[in-house]
Amino acid sequence: MSNHSPITPDLSDSGIRYFQAYDESLGLWPVHYKAFYVSTRFGQTHIIASGPEDAPPLVLLHGALFSSTMWYPNIEDWSNKYRTYAIDIIGDKNKSIPADLCGTRAGYADWLLDVFDALGIEKSHIVGLSLGGLHTMNFVLRAPEKVENAAILSPAETFLPFHHDFYQYALSLTEPDGVENFLTWMMTDRNVLHPVFAEQFHAGVMWQDGLRQPKPNADGFPYVFTDDELKSVKVPILLLLGEHEVIYDPQSALHRASTFVPGIEAEIIKQAGHVLSMEQPQYVNERVLRFFSK
Structure with a gap:
């Protein structure tokens, strides 16, 4: 099913374990795929x-x-109509290999522009969840000519600051039971993570790698966009939030987005929390396709 690039990064034992867990998660991918690297000025993506x-x-x-392995419940439906490119965000825990971290908002947009150029993409639809949703809004504002339209799912900050509980649970991830406590807080009894994927998440938490844990930057992420920034959006946006979202109040996020982003379509999905693409995949898959087909 795969065509892996021969790139072999220099990894610690925990990094090797993570790459193995990543490959096991890719076993959940239900359609044919090609896995490869492209070069950017910030490293291999x-x-x-x-x-x-x-x-x-x-x-x-x-x-x-x-x-990118998180998209396994969505990829079959979306790949029926599109050439999908699930991109490992450079600097996060994944298979991308950072060389020079693009820790600013402008830098992250430049990184994504490099990826688009390497893939030969003139203009694309984009779906981003959580951190990926924040990256999507950043890219929409900095390179609107590259974005056909965008679906932003449970974005990290973007419209509202994180609830203080987020930092409490996130900072405790590496403690005993930290991962389990975090997932229970985020998903409660809706935890639908496949055990293989849950193991990859745990391996990523335990993989201590300075290049893949960028330090907070005053001009970086997380970030809440200003009213004027939101008003300047020129790309059609779909915002999906879960009714059980815990990183901030979803009703307040929806209200702020609807108030400032021109023409946004925004809704709150029942029986879903933060990871709504995995919690309600059938609905999310169809809703995104409907939006993109307009």
């Missing part, structure tokens, strides 16, 4: 491509610590 090569492009940007 790992990509999982699926779908017809001549179909319109759809770029997927994952949540923090989840990697």
Whole structure:
């Protein structure tokens, strides 16, 4: 099913364990894929491509610590219509290999522009969840000519600051039961993570790698966009939030987005929390396709 690039990064034992767990998660990918690297000025970026090569492009940007393998419940439906490119965000825990971290908002947009150029993408649809949703909004504001339209799912900050509980649980991830406590807080009894994927998440948390844990930057992420920035959006946006979101109040996020982003379509999905693409994949898959087909 795969075509792996021969790149072999210099990894610690925990990094090797993580790469093995990543490959096991890719075993959940239900359609044919090609896995490869492209070069950017910030390092080697790992990509999982699926779908017809001549179909319109759809770029997927994952949540923090989840990697591109998180899209396994969505990729079959989306790859039926699009050439999907699930991109491992450089600097996060995944298979991308950072050389020079692009820690600023402008730098991250430049990184994604490099990826688009390497893939030969003139203009693409984009789906981003959590950290990937934040990257998507940043890219929409900095390179709108490259974005057909965008679906932003449970974005990290973007519209509202994180609830203080987020930092409490995130900072405790590496403690005993930290991963389990974090997932229980985020998903409660809706935890739908496949055991193989859950193991990859745990391995990513335990993989201590300075290049893949960028330090906070005053001009970086996380970030809440200003009213004027949101008003300047020129790309059609779909915002999906879960009714059980815990990183901030979803109703307040929806209200702020609807108030300032021109023409945004925004809704709150029932029986879903932060990782709504995995919690309600059938609905999310169809809703995104409907939006992109307009």
